[in-house]
Amino acid sequence: MPLDRPDALNSLGFAKPPSETRVVVAMSGGVDSSVVAAQLAEEGYDVVGVTLQLYDHGAALAKKGACCAGLDIHDARRVAEEMGFPHYVLDYENIFKDAVIDEFADSYLAGATPVPCIRCNERVKFKDLLETAKDLDADCMATGHYIQRKVGASGPELHCAADAGRDQSYFLFSTTPEQLDFLRFPLGHLPSKNETRALAAKYGLPVADKPDSQDICFVPNGNYASVIEKLRPGAADPGEIVHVDGRVLGTHEGVIHYTIGQRRGLGIGGLSEPLYVVKLDVEARHVIVGPKEMLATRRVPVREINWLGDALLTSRDEWRVSVKVRSTRPPREAVIRPLSNTTAEVELIIAEEGVSPGQACVFYETEGSRILGGGWIHRS
Structure with a gap:
């Protein structure tokens, strides 16, 4: 992209040619981040792709649709090779376990319903990886998140994606102003995911038809309880299912199998009213149920x-x-x-x-x- 004036800004907001602008692209191996990297490379930016290995390759390969897994690392590398920019894989397994997985397990055991994807962005991708990007003398770091960065009167602002159905603002609220100053989100303005896949096809990317990742990356098939039991042996202690009025309605095989608002799978059929999990008392090992209005x-x-x-x-x-x-x-x-x-x-x-x-x-x-x-x- 030629610059008409010395002070003109390139598409990433810098007053210099793309060829003199280094951007680290966080590549998960999926179509979104691959398109970001390919698009910036085509525009002439000095692109460096970085993929994080967040957990064991063997476990990762066993799960389809997981981000930052073994197959995804391979896909990210293929994209970098085809588009002609360097690509690095960083082993963040210990950091990810300490900063994300352990807290997820402990929060779940305490009766909470954690959101590890937020902690991963906050403590790994936008913290350690962002610092690595600076160490590589990058001018900025770009990701495939569907969210918009706009510059307001007081500096960079975070805005929802143009496509409300793809908006990822809920998972990025903890982005700090300092991080936002360094980050770029090239896909946030696109009206739909169809445009992203069209760009992937245009660039001939091998991931153009790759399905989107589902669930939490380290939780196979959304089965939280099985992961907690593996991380914290003995965590699934049995207890009682108790009505809010004090009646014991049955037993359970561990509080970790339940979440607030759950109705199905309680194992207490034959009652005249539908009941929901309204509270989890971890210390007493009680799953407390009641009518919907109590939620x-x-x-x-x-x-x-x-x-x-x-x-x-x-x-x-x-x-x-x-x-x-x-x-x-x-x-x-x-x-x-x-x-x-x-x-x-x-x-x-x-x-x-x-x-x-x-x-x-x-x-x-x-x-x-x-x-x-x-x-x-x-x-x-």
Whole structure:
């Protein structure tokens, strides 16, 4: 891309030719990050592809559709070879275990419903990998996430993807302003995934028809309990299924097999009313069930807040925003009442069901696409 003026910005926002702009591309081996790398290479950027090995090759190869696995490392390398840029594989297995997997296991054992993909972005990809990119003298790091980075009056801002169905803002709320200054998301403006696959076909990428990854990368077939039992032997201690009125309705084979809001698979049929898991008492090993209305929550305590607004979180007594309390739910109107720079109580205007400790609560502008940050839901 030729620059008409000395101060003209290239497509990544730098006042120099693409050939003089080094960009590290985080390549998972999937179609999204492969397209980012191929597109930037075609535009003439000094592209360096980096793939993280996050867990054992043997286990990874046994699971289809996992990111950062053995087959995906091979696919990322093939893309780099065909597009003619260097590619490196970094062994982050120990970092990933310490920063993501162990906390996932401990949180799940404590009765929470963790979201390890957020921690992976926060503690591995946008922390250690980003520092590695700087060590490689990169001007920026690009990823295949569906989210937009826009430059506002106070600096870079995080905005939802143009395609609401692909938007990954829930998983990226903990991106700090300093990280956002260095990151780029070339796919966030695309109207649909079809355009991404069309670009993959245009560049002749071997991953053009590769299916999207599903579930958590280190959890085969979404079976959380089996992973926890492997990581924490003896974790599946049996206990009782107890109604909120105190009646013992049955037994279970471990609290780790249940999540807040679950209805199916409780093993307590023959009752006149449908029952849901409304609480997990890990210490007593009780799965507590009750009617659906008991799942409705309006007040949500939030901590470890990463605030991305222009003014300090504590500069107001309350903020009118929209929030997501689950990745699959649309934003709902809410009020944030700050308790400190990193803690707050969120009041939902309309009660939500199945609000669970360990999930994220992500803040959005009520009008517009900007992400204002978010935090982690915890027990009051």
